[in-house]
Amino acid sequence: MIVFADVTKRFGKKAVLDSISINIKKGDLLFITGPSGAGKTTLLKLIYCSERPDAGHITVADWEVSRLSQRGIPELRRNIGIIFQDFKLLPNRTVFDNVALALSIHGMNPGKIRHYVNEVLEEVKLMDKANLFPQFLSGGEQQRVVIARAMVSKPLVLLADEPTGDLDVDNAKAIMELFSKINGKGTTVLVATHDETLFQGSGYRVIYLNDHYIEKEYMG
Ligand SMILES: Nc1ncnc2c1ncn2[C@@H]1O[C@H](COP(=O)(O)OP(=O)(O)OP(=O)(O)O)[C@@H](O)[C@H]1O
Ligand SMILES: [Mg+2]
Structure with missing residues (x-):
């Protein structure tokens, strides 16, 4: 599904990921x-x-990402849900609208949008908060909205960068369960x-990066 083959990424002269x-x-x-x-x-x-690699190949499903033209990027991204800290909820939109935005941009009709948004809000247990603005939600609830937003377009892949960074242990656990x-x-x-507490004892695959390399790989 996702393959990195000898991928190198440099910033300036410094290799951040080396082959x-x-x-x-x-x-x-x-x-x-x-x-x-x-x-x-x-x-x-x-x-x-x-970011684009300096060497090597990256494929995601049928996309050769490392060779993708600028025009091909939106289609790739429609299939990837992204949970990143610099991709915040819009403060002046309700929970519902924050989640719906990704679908309305794609021109889906309102009835369908309502169906998909409600379905995903149900899944993250936030139906009762649908009409609130993000500031009235707890940190854990806000992060569940972010997850709902990433999932509403039914992506093949979900990428999460430090998804529990600001959360306490119980909320972090709830996010991992989700x-x-x-x-x-x-x-x-x-x-x-x-x-480490997120994956210790989880049985999931863990890749440990250090000094530009995969230093080790193990089961959590
Ligand atoms: N756009 C950029 N321009 C220059 N250097 C960059 C850029 N993005 C990342 N780097 C550098 O690449 C290295 C790896 O950064 P990256 O953000 O991937 O690390 P990380 O493992 O996510 O770290 P953290 O745990 O702090 O989030 C860092 O030394 C960083 O300064
Ligand atoms: Mg980081």
């Missing part, structure tokens, strides 16, 4: 970990073409995090 290879199967749930600056965020950005449930329905999920 790394990864093979992620459809339906996997996988953690990318390692110290700050190891390249976790960069690795996720390469998958949705926000990922596991989403993954159980067939979505491939990649979580970049430095928080």
Whole structure:
């Protein structure tokens, strides 16, 4: 589903990822970990073409991402749900509208939009907050809205960068349970995090990046 073959990414002269290879199967749930600056965020950005590799090949499903033209990027991104810290909820839109936005941009009719948004809000248990503005939700609830927004277009892949960063232990656990449930329905999920408690004892695959390389790979 996602393949990195000898991928190198440099910023200036410095290689952040140096000839790394990864093979992620459809339906996997996988953690990318390692110290700050190891390249976790960069690795996720390469998958949705926000950064381009300097060498090597990246494929996502049938897309040869490393060779994708600028015109091909929106279609790739429609199939990838993204949970990133710099991709915040819009404060002046309700929970419902924040989630609906991705669908209305694609010109879907309002009845269908309502159906899909309600379905995903049900899944993250936020139906009762649909008409509130994000500021009236707790941190954990806001993060569940972010997940709902990423999932509403039924992506093949979900990418999450430090998804539990600002949350306490219980909320972090709830977010992980949600990922596991989403993954159980067939979505491939990649979580970049430095928080070992998220994957310790989980049985999920963990890739440990350090010093531009995959230093080790193990089961959490
Ligand atoms: N656009 C950029 N221009 C220049 N350098 C960059 C850019 N993006 C990332 N880097 C550098 O690449 C390295 C890896 O960054 P990245 O954000 O991928 O690390 P990370 O593992 O996600 O770290 P953290 O745990 O702190 O989030 C860092 O040294 C960073 O400064
Ligand atoms: Mg990062």
